[in-house]
Amino acid sequence: MLRYILQRLLLMIPTLVGVAILVFFLLRLAPGDPVQMMMDGANVSREVIDAERARLGLDRPIYVQFLTWFGALLKGDFGVSIWTGRPVLYEIGIRLELSLQVAIMATILAVLIAIPLGTLSAIYKDTWIDHLVRVFSIAGLAVPSFWLGMIIILTLLTYFSWIPPLTFTPFFEDPWKNLSQLIWPAIAVGYRYSAVAMRMMRSSVLEVLQEDYVRTARAKGVHERLVVARHAMRNALLPVVTVVGLEFAFLIGGLVVTEQVFNLNGIGKLFVQAVARGDYTMIQGLVLLVAVFFVLINFAIDMLYALLDPRIRYR
Amino acid sequence: MRCSIRGYGIAEVTAATATIGYKVPQRRHPVLQFIVQQPLGAAGLIVIVLMGVCAIFAPWVAPYDPLTVDYASMLAAPSSEHWLGTDSFGRDVLSRIIYGARTALAIGFLASFLGSTIGAVIGVISAYFGGKVDLVIQRIMDVLLSFPIIVLAITVVAVLGKNIVLGVDVNLVVAIGLPMIPKVARVVRSSALAIRELPYIDAARTAGFSDSRIIFRHMVPNVVAPYLIMLTAFVAQAILAEASLSFLGLGVTEPTASWGLMLSGAAADFYQQAPWMIVFPGIAISLAVFAFNLFGDSLRDWLDPKIKL
Numbered sequence: 001m002l003r004y005i006l007q008r009l010l011l012m013i014p015t016l017v018g019v020a021i022l023v024f025f026l027l028r029l030a031p032g033d034p035v036q037m038m039m040d041g042a043n044v045s046r047e048v049i050d051a052e053r054a055r056l057g058l059d060r061p062i063y064v065q066f067l068t069w070f071g072a073l074l075k076g077d078f079g080v081s082i083w084t085g086r087p088v089l090y091e092i093g094i095r096l097e098l099s100l101q102v103a104i105m106a107t108i109l110a111v112l113i114a115i116p117l118g119t120l121s122a123i124y125k126d127t128w129i130d131h132l133v134r135v136f137s138i139a140g141l142a143v144p145s146f147w148l149g150m151i152i153i154l155t156l157l158t159y160f161s162w163i164p165p166l167t168f169t170p171f172f173e174d175p176w177k178n179l180s181q182l183i184w185p186a187i188a189v190g191y192r193y194s195a196v197a198m199r200m201m202r203s204s205v206l207e208v209l210q211e212d213y214v215r216t217a218r219a220k221g222v223h224e225r226l227v228v229a230r231h232a233m234r235n236a237l238l239p240v241v242t243v244v245g246l247e248f249a250f251l252i253g254g255l256v257v258t259e260q261v262f263n264l265n266g267i268g269k270l271f272v273q274a275v276a277r278g279d280y281t282m283i284q285g286l287v288l289l290v291a292v293f294f295v296l297i298n299f300a301i302d303m304l305y306a307l308l309d310p311r312i313r314y315r
Numbered sequence: 316m317r318c319s320i321r322g323y324g325i326a327e328v329t330a331a332t333a334t335i336g337y338k339v340p341q342r343r344h345p346v347l348q349f350i351v352q353q354p355l356g357a358a359g360l361i362v363i364v365l366m367g368v369c370a371i372f373a374p375w376v377a378p379y380d381p382l383t384v385d386y387a388s389m390l391a392a393p394s395s396e397h398w399l400g401t402d403s404f405g406r407d408v409l410s411r412i413i414y415g416a417r418t419a420l421a422i423g424f425l426a427s428f429l430g431s432t433i434g435a436v437i438g439v440i441s442a443y444f445g446g447k448v449d450l451v452i453q454r455i456m457d458v459l460l461s462f463p464i465i466v467l468a469i470t471v472v473a474v475l476g477k478n479i480v481l482g483v484d485v486n487l488v489v490a491i492g493l494p495m496i497p498k499v500a501r502v503v504r505s506s507a508l509a510i511r512e513l514p515y516i517d518a519a520r521t522a523g524f525s526d527s528r529i530i531f532r533h534m535v536p537n538v539v540a541p542y543l544i545m546l547t548a549f550v551a552q553a554i555l556a557e558a559s560l561s562f563l564g565l566g567v568t569e570p571t572a573s574w575g576l577m578l579s580g581a582a583a584d585f586y587q588q589a590p591w592m593i594v595f596p597g598i599a600i601s602l603a604v605f606a607f608n609l610f611g612d613s614l615r616d617w618l619d620p621k622i623k624l
Contacts, residue, residue, distance in 0.1 A: 015458055015461060022459075026470060138609065144558055158590070250463045257563060260563060271466070275469055275472075290463065
C-alpha cells in the first residue's frame with residue numbers, strides 16, 4: 001500500500017509541472033501588454049511604462065521570468081497581482097471561503113438528491129418513477145446553471161418580492177443570513193451536479209443488482225429492502241464517489257459563471273475580473289490552484305478506491 | 316444482432332426463407348432503423364433538424380430583423396406582434412433567438428468537430444505507436460484534463476482575443492474545442508488499442524504499408540463509432556460553453572445575436588419589467604442541449620453501448 005501511495009504521489013509531479021509550464025507560456029503568448037492595459041487612458045510616457053515593466057520583471061527574457069516565477073512557486077509564493085498590487089494568495093484567500101462554502105453545499109445537496117433518486121430509478125426501472133427521475137436528470141444536464149440562477153432570482157423577486165442579501169456574512173457569524181444568501185447559488189450549480197451523480201447511481205445500482213451475491217441474498221430470503229440497502233447500494237456507491245469527487249473540482253468552473261449572476265465576490269468573479277484586466281499573475285495563480293485542487297482530488301479518489309477495493313493495489 | 320444477415324447474398328437468404336417459412340425482416344435504411352429503435356433519440360434529432368432549418372433559413376423564418384432597434388416598442392410584453400416580446404432596444408426576442416440558433420449551432424458544431432477530430436487523431440496515434448510516444452502524449456493529455464472546460468476556454472479566449480472569419484469567431488471555436496481534445500483522445504485511444512491487436516493491422520504491416528497509411532486507412536475508419544458519439548455529445552457541451560462565455564462578455568459580442576449574450580447585461584436590469592428577456596433565451600439553450608444529449612445518448616446505445624463518456 002505504501003508503495004502504491006508513493007507511486008501515485010510521484011506521478012502527480014510531472015502533471016503539476018506541466019500545468020505550471022502550460023499556464024505560464026499560454027499567457028505569455030497573449031498579444032496585449034498588461035502594463036499598457038493598466039495605464040490605458042492615463043496619458044503616461046514611454047519611460048513610465050518601461051519603468052513599471054522593469055519593476056514587474058517583464059523586461060527580462062521569458063525563460064528567466066519563468067524560472068523566477070516557478071522558483072518562488074515552490075516556496076509557496078504565487079507572486080503579486082499586477083492589478084491590485086497585493087499578493088495573489090491573499091486575494092484568493094479572502095474569497096475562497098465563500099466559493100468553497102457554495103461548492104460544499106452544492107455537493108451535499110447533490111448527494112442527498114442523487115443517491116435516493118438514483119436508487120429508486122434503478123429499482124423501479126421502466127416504470128413511471130424511473131421515467132420521471134430520468135427526465136429530471138436529463139433536464140439537469142441541459143439547463144445552464146447560470147440561467148437556473150436567474151430563474152431562481154426571478155421567482156424570488158416575482159412571488160416573494162425578496163432578493164438574497166448582497167453582502168457576504170461568514171457562516172459562524174450569522175448562519176441564517178449566510179444560508180439565505182448562499183443556498184440559491186448552491187441549488188443552481190447543485191442541480192446539474194446531482195443529475196450527473198443520479199445517472200451514475202442508477203446505472204451502478206442496475207449493474208450491482210445483476211451480481212451473484214444479490215441473487216444469493218434474495219434466495220436466502222433476505223427482505224428486499226435489506227438486499228437493496230446492504231448489498232446493492234453499498235457496492236454501487238464506489239463509482240458514484242468517483243463522479244462526485246471529480247465533479248467537485250469542476251464545480252469551481254461552474255461557479256465562475258454562476259457567481260456573476262448572484263453577484264458573489266468569490267474566486268469565480270475574481271477570475272473573470274483578472275481575465276478582463278489582463279492580470280497575468282492572478283490568472284496564473286487561480287488556474288494553477290484549480291489544477292492542483294483537481295489533481296489532489298484525483299489522488300484522494302484513487303486512495304479511497306485502493307482502500308475500498310484491495311484488487312486495485314496489486315495491479 | 317442488427318446485421319446478422321450481412322455477408323449473405325440476398326438470393327441465398329430468400330431461398331432459405333421459402334423452405335423454412337420464416338420471413339426475413341427487410342433491411343431498412345439505417346436512419347429509419349435508428350428512428351424505430353431509439354424513439355427518444357429520434358425526437359432529439361427532430362428538434363436538432365428543426366433548429367438547423369431555422370438557423371439556415373433565419374432571414375425567412377424570423378418575423379423581424381434581429382438588429383433593428385425600435386425604441387417605440389421597447390420592453391414590450393409578448394403579444395401577437397412580438398410573440399416573445401422585445402428587449403431593452405426594442406429588438407424582437409423571437410427573431411434574436413432564431414438568429415441565435417445560427418451562432419450556437421455554428422460554434423457548437425465547429426468547436427466540437429475541431430476538438431473531436433484532433434482528439435481522435437491523437438488518440439489513434441497514441442495507441443498505434445504505444446511505448447514512449449504513448450506515455451508522453453498521455454502525460455500532456457493529463458495536464459490538459461486538469462482544467463475545467465470553462466476555465467481553460469476563458470484563459471484561451473483571454474490569450475487569443477478575437478479573430479472573426481466569415482462571421483464566426485475562430486478563436487472562440489478554438490477556445491471551446493481545445494478542452495475537448497484530451498477527453499476524446501482518451502476514449503478513442505482505448506478503442507484503438509483493441510483494434511491494434513487485430514490481424515488485419517498485422518497484415519497491413521507485413522504488406523509494408525507506411526505508418527501513416529495504416530493509421531489513416533486502417534485504424535481511423537474503425538474508431539468512427541466512438542468518434543461520432545463524442546462529437547454529438549460535445550456539440551451540447553460546446554453550445555453550453557458558448558452561452559456561458561457570451562454571458563460573461565468573453566464570447567460573441569453585440570450586436571450579433573447569441574443566446575448567452577441575450578441573458579447578460581441589460582436582461583438582469585429588467586428582471587421584473589421584462590422577464591421574457593430572461594426566460595426565453597434560456598429555454599432555447601436548454602432545449603438545444605437537451606436535444607443533443609438525447610440524440611447523443613441514443614446514438615451511443617445504438618452504435619456502441621459500452622463506451623463511457
